[in-house]
Amino acid sequence: MTLLEQWVSLSTIIRKEIVRFTRIWVQTLLPPVITMTLYFVIFGKLIGSRIGQMDGFTYMEFVVPGLIMMSIITNSYGNVVSSFFSVKFQKSIEELLVSPTPNYIILLGYVLGGVARGLLVGVVVTLVSFFFTDLTIHNLPVTIGIVFLTSVVFALAGFFNALFAKTFDDISIIPTFVLTPLTYLGGVFYSISLLPDFWQGVSKLNPILYMVNAFRYGILGISDISIVSAFIGVMVFIVALTIICLYLLAHGTRLRS
């Protein structure tokens, strides 16, 4: 395929993904907005007003970046895992497999589809947060960079999960038993400086902590960890997951008999 043909194929996949998640917006876009609004009301307003300040900011100001990042992570992941598993389940993935579209374009198309949903939900949740707090951006490049890269990491992880999944149960195991606990323990609701040294050390093994803190740094200018290490860690995950997914695609794992 020429570069132009590859671009056409890539844009077809992305367009199809965007059409899919916007067509079923009641299932894809509305729930995270309602959930995050409840978080803002309960944790930010009702409970947050009794917590007082965290790292020099009101609890609402502290928790908002974490909640935005949480919605981006779950939606980037959820879009790719459900969409790719669905095409695998219905066998419509064969439309792509019989075509000359290279594997890296298939992967990139689905990942960018997931990023599109993650970012769209992130923007909507950010707009909702304006009803609860004034949000200013401390460092725009860091904010945009970490949001995009985090979204890519979890879209790749969703693709990896969908490749291996055999049943619909398999696509809910990772989000339920891995993603949700890591997100909740990833500094969304608290600063790890509140934890004893041992648990601070354990928390630093959680990759989501780095992403949430880098984003919080971009918004508020505070972080529990080094921003450089956050970016390096995210890039390592992107490279590793990309290599694994391309390897699995090249070998037709769970796609070709």
Next chain:
Amino acid sequence: MTIALSIKALRKVYSNGFEALKNIDLEVAEGDFFALLGPNGAGKSTTISIICSLAIKSAGTIRIFGHDIDTDFSAAKKCIGIVPQEFNFNQFEKVRDIVINQGGYYGLPRALCEERTEKYLRKLGLWDKRQSPARSLSGGMKRRLMIARALIHEPKLLILDEPTAGVDIELRRSMWQFLQEINQQGTTIILTTHYLEEAESLCRNIGIIDKGEIVESTSIKKLLQRLDQEVLIFDLQEELYESPQLENFQSNLIDSHTLEIVVQKGRSLNAVFQCLNEKGIEVTSMRNKSNRLEELFISLVESSQE
């Protein structure tokens, strides 16, 4: 003569050790209308899946119009259009989007995809359904949708895996007509089918596969020439109570009004009627006992199993 499909020493062994294809060789010439026949589990769909990159071969080479599917996969894939046996499109997508998107996966500009989508949906009688979700189509319409989708990049080789399975007679005939039309326009067609009548009516050449081996690959004409006898069924005017003794012909009374006669190849049918006349037997109608190709198919598959 250009070779549209060349398969050499193709072998497929599944992870459970089952050998689905045993070093098969097959060639299909450009412009041919080729039937790949075989009983269930013979290896037809496995062969097609490997050609279309849906299954991974264990050994062998496949070339599509000279393009190796391993080393020149992009050019090879552009030459192939596939209509699979099972519905494999997103049931929730609109008919039009399914066809347009497929063109996009082949790198065709969107305007061209839209133009061709209209052309093929109209030809296949689906234009009125273009905005409907695929799940709302009938079985026959879904099959036609898969044909339109397979043609969007105007492939030189169209492969259809049992395209008329479960399709009513009228629709089957119209699909045959459509396939003959595109074959006449230059598209090489390979089809697998269980309907031997379909293969006999449409195809010029035939490959018979059984237990992962090609047991025959020749023209239908040559294959039919091998038949050394034909069984004819005669419906009788008057009742008969026992099988008549006919000179040089073996006969068998099926029931009091139906007589079966075996006619050796080259014998004149007039001789049969003369014998019947001599015995005072009146015939109201006559037909072949079964599809001629079916008889050959069964004998070839049976001999390969011995």
